[in-house]
Amino acid sequence: MKADVELTNETESFVIDQGADLVGVAPVERFQNAPAGYRPNDYMPDATCVISIGIHIADGVCDVWGEYTEPGKSITPYLFYGYGLLNLEMGRIANRTAKRLEYAGYKSLTFPPTWAIGHYRSVGMLDMSYLGADFSHRHAAAAAGLAEIGWNGLALTPVFGARVRFNSVITNAPLAPSPMYEGPAICQPERCKKLCIRECPAGAFSSTEIREVVIGERRFEYPKLDMIRCMYGIFALVKGSGSYSGVEIPPGPGDIAHFWEAQEQQDLRDRHMIENCFGIICGDFCGRCLHKCPAHLYWRKGAGGKKGAKA
Ligand code: SF4
Ligand code: SF4
16 A cells, blocks of 8 residues: 555644644554454454554653652652643643544544553453553554564653653554664663663562563563562552552462452552542552663763654
């Protein structure tokens, strides 16, 4: 199919005008090594490409994140402006982009940007250590040339590092592909001594099991994430996640039964926050592997940006 360059430029400009900081187009061929059932064509057989949309999380919001015991720190700007609001913004932009393409005659599909809703299918799986979203926006960002997958498993961009949220629009529109990122390495574990792993308060990253992901022509490796252990951080149960609670996580692989039991030990202040705000208003408590990652400092001045990057 011949790419429509004019439609591509118009669509990318529309995404940026709606408030996104990054946009790129990934042809579906770059997803051929993704797990069966999670590829764009599994959901839309005639899909031609995926539009990846990124919104930067402000540095001030990430840098101020810290424990309630630390002077001058607060988790709340990140919870709202780094998670809740950004995901709503992201959903709004993707939804408008999808409908605009449909009005032009091209079917388009979006998934939720994040939240538990995106993991609903995998919650029923026997292997609860893997909670996969219906569609990986991070991998789509790498496929669209906006990012590399870092050692923390997040999509790292040359300008913003890990400080970006992504969403995707799967479409059968004939959009022109963006080139894959080929610049200098964005993740530099030898430089930061794997700060993301050292900072994780739940010990959620495996020290022995490595995941390998092939996206387009690029191959990325990063440690397997134990999602159950991570959930102690996300749900404000473990010290270091920004919470008052300090549940002890048993050694070894995450135990879902213990995780549910641990809710009973949650500090009432955290329970109040979770019950009143979790989801739409705020989001995952922890995110330490995101806002502690220094990748945004490495290339911000030198690497330029992708289309629409405003740094
Ligand atoms: S902290 Fe960031 S740059 Fe360092 S290893 Fe982790 S992902 Fe890579
Ligand atoms: S969100 Fe927190 S608990 Fe989960 S992997 Fe990242 S640092 Fe660890």
